[in-house]
Amino acid sequence: MTGSTGFVGSHLVRHLAGAGWTIAALARSTVAHGDVPVAARFGYGGATQDVCRAVKEFRPDVVFHLASLFLVQHGAEDVEALIDSNVLLGTQLLEGMRLANVTALVNAGTGWQSFRGPGYEPANLYAATKQAFEDIVAYYVSAAGLRCITLRLFDSYGPGDKRRKLLRLMLDALRTGVELDMSPGDQVIDLAHVDDVCRAFIRAGEMLLQQREPGAAVYAVSGGERRSLREVAAVLEKAAGKTLPLRFGARPHREREVMVPWNGPALPGWEPKVSLLEGFKRLLQKERSL
Amino acid sequence: MTGSTGFVGSHLVRHLAGAGWTIAALARSTVAHGDVPVAARFGYGGATQDVCRAVKEFRPDVVFHLASLFLVQHGAEDVEALIDSNVLLGTQLLEGMRLANVTALVNAGTGWQSFRGPGYEPANLYAATKQAFEDIVAYYVSAAGLRCITLRLFDSYGPGDKRRKLLRLMLDALRTGVELDMSPGDQVIDLAHVDDVCRAFIRAGEMLLQQREPGAAVYAVSGGERRSLREVAAVLEKAAGKTLPLRFGARPHREREVMVPWNGPALPGWEPKVSLLEGFKRLLQKERSL
Numbered sequence: 100m101t102g103s104t105g106f107v108g109s110h111l112v113r114h115l116a117g118a119g120w121t122i123a124a125l126a127r128s129t130v131a132h133g134d135v136p137v138a139a140r141f142g143y144g145g146a147t148q149d150v151c152r153a154v155k156e157f158r159p160d161v162v163f164h165l166a167s168l169f170l171v172q173h174g175a176e177d178v179e180a181l182i183d184s185n186v187l188l189g190t191q192l193l194e195g196m197r198l199a200n201v202t203a204l205v206n207a208g209t210g211w212q213s214f215r216g217p218g219y220e221p222a223n224l225y226a227a228t229k230q231a232f233e234d235i236v237a238y239y240v241s242a243a244g245l246r247c248i249t250l251r252l253f254d255s256y257g258p259g260d261k262r263r264k265l266l267r268l269m270l271d272a273l274r275t276g277v278e279l280d281m282s283p284g285d286q287v288i289d290l291a292h293v294d295d296v297c298r299a300f301i302r303a304g305e306m307l308l309q310q311r312e313p314g315a316a317v318y319a320v321s322g323g324e325r326r327s328l329r330e331v332a333a334v335l336e337k338a339a340g341k342t343l344p345l346r347f348g349a350r351p352h353r354e355r356e357v358m359v360p361w362n363g364p365a366l367p368g369w370e371p372k373v374s375l376l377e378g379f380k381r382l383l384q385k386e387r388s389l
Numbered sequence: 390m391t392g393s394t395g396f397v398g399s400h401l402v403r404h405l406a407g408a409g410w411t412i413a414a415l416a417r418s419t420v421a422h423g424d425v426p427v428a429a430r431f432g433y434g435g436a437t438q439d440v441c442r443a444v445k446e447f448r449p450d451v452v453f454h455l456a457s458l459f460l461v462q463h464g465a466e467d468v469e470a471l472i473d474s475n476v477l478l479g480t481q482l483l484e485g486m487r488l489a490n491v492t493a494l495v496n497a498g499t500g501w502q503s504f505r506g507p508g509y510e511p512a513n514l515y516a517a518t519k520q521a522f523e524d525i526v527a528y529y530v531s532a533a534g535l536r537c538i539t540l541r542l543f544d545s546y547g548p549g550d551k552r553r554k555l556l557r558l559m560l561d562a563l564r565t566g567v568e569l570d571m572s573p574g575d576q577v578i579d580l581a582h583v584d585d586v587c588r589a590f591i592r593a594g595e596m597l598l599q600q601r602e603p604g605a606a607v608y609a610v611s612g613g614e615r616r617s618l619r620e621v622a623a624v625l626e627k628a629a630g631k632t633l634p635l636r637f638g639a640r641p642h643r644e645r646e647v648m649v650p651w652n653g654p655a656l657p658g659w660e661p662k663v664s665l666l667e668g669f670k671r672l673l674q675k676e677r678s679l
Contacts, residue, residue, distance in 0.1 A: 147468045175484050178437045182477045186521060190472055190514075194465050219524070220531050224480075227528035231476060231521035234509070238517035241510050242645060355532060 100137075101125050101192065102165030102207070106260050107252070107296055109135055111163065114297040120304075123157040125150065125192075126166075145183070147191045154195035161203040161304040164192055169262075172354070173224045185228035190235050197243040203307035205300055206236065208251040210289065210319065213361035222355050233315070240315050247315040248303040253322065253360050256378065257293030258385045265328075266290070269335060270386060272344050280349035282356070284329040289360045291322030292373035302369040319363030323371040331375065338379035390427075391415050391482065392455030392497070396550050397542070397586055399425055401453065404587040410594075413447040415440065415482075416456075435473070437481045444485035451493040451594040454482055459552075462644070463514045475518035480525050487533040493597035495590055496526065498541040500579065500609065503651035512645050523605070530605050537605040538593040543612070543650050546668065547583030548675045555618075556580070559625060560676060562634050570639035572646070574619040579650045581612030582663035592659040609653030613661040621665065628669035 100115075102108035103124040115122055116136040123139035141153035154162070168184035170177055189206070196202065211226035212219055221227040239245040256266050272279040299320045326334070329347060336343050373381075390405075392398035393414040405412055406426040413429035431443035444452070458474035460467055479496070486492065501516035502509055511517035529535040546556050562569040589610045616624070619637060626633050663671075 147465050151465055175437050175441055175488060178480055178484050179477065182472065182480055186476055187469065187472045190468050194468050198465060214531065219527065221524075221528045223532075224525070224528055227525050230524040230527075234511075234520040234524060235514070235517050237509065237520075238511045238514055241504065242513075 100163040100165065101188065102163075102167065103135060103137060105165060106257075106262060107207070107255055107293060108165040109259065110257065110293045111165065111297045111300050112137060114294070114301060118301060123153065123159065125153045143188070147194060150188070150191040151195040151198055154192070154201055155199045158199055159201060161205060161307055162192060162196060162201060163205045163300060163304065164189055165207045167207065167229070168225070170225045171223060178224075181224055181228050185225070186231050186235065189232045193235065193239045193243075193245065196245070197239060202244050202246055202313070203304070203310075204236070204245060204247040205303045205307065206232070206247055206249040208233065208249045208317065210251050210253040210361040210363075211357060212251065213363075214355065214357060217362065222357050233317075236315050240313050244313045245315070246307050246310050246313055248307060249315065249317045250299055250303055250320045250366065251317060251361065251363055252296065252320050253289035253291060255291050255293050255296050256382065258382060260293070269332065269343060269345070270382075273335070273339055273341065274386070276344055278344045278346055281345050281347045282328070282350055282352045284332070284347040285327050286352065286356055286358045287325050287360060288328055288331060289321050289325050290331065290375060290378075291320055291371055292378040295322065295371040295373050296320055298372075299366050299369050302366060306367070317363065318366040319361060320366065321360075321371065322375070324375050325360065326375070334375045335379050338376055339383055390453040390455065391478065392457065393425060393427060395455060396547075396552060397497070397545055397583060397590075398455045399549065400547065400583045401455065401587045401590050402427060404584070404591060408591060413443065413449065415443050433478070437484060440478070440481040441485040441488055444482070444491055445489045448489055449491060451495060451597055452482060452486060452491060453495045453590060453594065454479055455497045457497065457519070458515070460515050461513060468514075471514055471518050475515070476521050476525065479522045483525065483529045483533075483535065486535070487529060492534050492536055492603070493594070493600075494526070494535060494537040495593045495597065496522070496537055496539040498523065498539045498607065500541050500543040500651040500653070501647060502541065503653075504645065504647060507652065512647050523607075526605050530603050534603045535605070536597050536600050536603055538597060539605065539607045540589055540593055540610045540656065541607060541651065541653055542586065542610050543579035543581060545581050545583050545586050546672065548672060550583070559622065559633060559635070560672075563625070563629055563631065564676070566634055568634045568636055571635050571637045572618070572640055572642045574622070574637040575617050576642065576646055576648045577615050577650060578618055578621060579611050579615050580621065580665060580668075581610055581661060582668040585612065585661040585663050586610055588662075589656050589659050592656060596657070607653065608656040609651060610656065611650075611661065612665065614665050615650065616665070624665045625669050628666055629673055
């Protein structure tokens with residue numbers, strides 16, 4: 100697995116371990132691993148041979164590629180890191196898999212690859228680099244027998260999320276009572292609980308273990324409740340039994356805001372189980388216990 | 390222009406200069422520039438700011454992006470350089486253009502992006518990186534008003550070509566009389582004379598100067614005569630008035646040989662002018678005079 104130290108990745112390690120999988124983590128040596136149950140750790144310093152060695156030694160049945168540099172907006176100073184993290188690392192992984200004859204990859208994409216409408220139109224450079232990597236995947240499918248499932252994620256949430264996302268800001272506002280300036284709030288968002296997201300990854304891995312033919316498939320990992328941001332805030336208020344100090348309309352939409360998320364095919368044999376209300380209640384309980 | 394020191398690039402500089410264009414070259418400082426008529430040279434050491442500075446200072450009407458690392462087959466040791474040259478540099482260029490509000494790009498793709506059939510299926514990793522870059526282009530079209538024409542090239546030939554391509558080997562065999570082991574020779578190839586290729590680039594640049602709307606278009610630059618390798622050899626023999634010592638069938642096709650090149654849309658207002666027989670005659674004359 101790459102990205103095992105990230106939000107979804109660290110949860111996925113625990114879910115996989117709980118389901119009996121043995122996991123090796125490939126991660127930059129500068130990253131703290133934390134308390135996750137991995138059987139082997141391999142360092143990545145940027146070189147292709149680091150990745151090739153890891154894949155060759157561990158010879159995984161399935162590679163879960165979650166590592167990525169996530170940026171809603173970018174500046175010139177981010178270009179190199181975006182290409183390195185989101186295109187180069189993945190290509191190195193595919194090359195290591197080709198050489199070790201490892202052919203199953205679960206890859207993490209983003210709903211932002213479709214900004215408007217069903218086709219490819221990236222909302223940001225981050226999403227474009229994700230699409231670029233899928234083009235590289237196509238080569239290994241055609242030339243090296245790769246079987247790949249890309250899960251396009253939307254927003255995810257759950258315990259231990261340290262990312263500065265909107266839900267985090269709303270939880271802080273709930274706790275402190277300090278007013279939070281919001282956009283008009285009419286954009287539809289798709290929040291999936293991290294437990295559901297992890298079950299989707301495991302389901303994709305299991306599908307690949309059954310699949311013989313090379314191919315690349317893409318599925319959407321929807322939380323199952325697509326609601327406007329205002330509605331999401333209302334669910335959070337209901338879960339908290341308290342009004343949120345939100346000032347909707349106090350700031351404009353951000354540039355290239357996705358107003359309606361991509362409506363892609365659902366992963367077969369998987370559906371989200373954690374409702375937004377239930378997920379928010381669990382999250383608030385966890386927050387209070389900290 | 391990037392790639393001004395390459396085979397097509399060095400010809401294009403002379404064609405553009407002859408047509409009255411003023412040219413700035415962006416190139417790795419380690420590369421010898423040779424005797425090409427450029428008005429300005431900018432060094433590229435790998436950093437995004439090198440590119441941004443060059444675009445900002447020169448503020449070109451059109452950017453011609455020809456630089457690329459071309460590899461028919463790759464090994465693990467080539468992965469990083471392929472991504473750097475064929476994805477990262479182009480993205481840095483697009484970022485520099487965005488910041489300087491330069492919106493016209495002529496980009497070089499490859500017919501190998503379609504290995505079999507009309508859709509995307511890369512013949513090699515090189516072609517996959519070219520497609521990956523087109524995904525990045527799509528972001529700048531959508532978000533930064535980019536107007537881009539990608540010319541997908543097939544084989545090119547002409548004077549001064551130092552690449553170890555098949556035509557070079559055949560010319561050597563013609564000169565030395567030493568037998569050359571060939572594949573069965575039934576693959577169709579599409580050879581374009583470098584003068585025709587350069588006229589296609591200039592035509593694309595002129596089209597962008599007229600175009601107002603953002604968009605990305607892709608055209609094939611066909612030499613106009615699609616022939617089997619055996620037929621091409623026969624044309625060369627006719628041009629030379631001499632039999633070539635070729636042993637067709639003495640070696641197998643290379644892995645993932647393209648048997649029929651992509652049949653893409655032709656660049657409007659452009660057609661090849663140099664026939665294969667004429668081009669070969671000119672080339673032989675040039676060779677003899679050396």
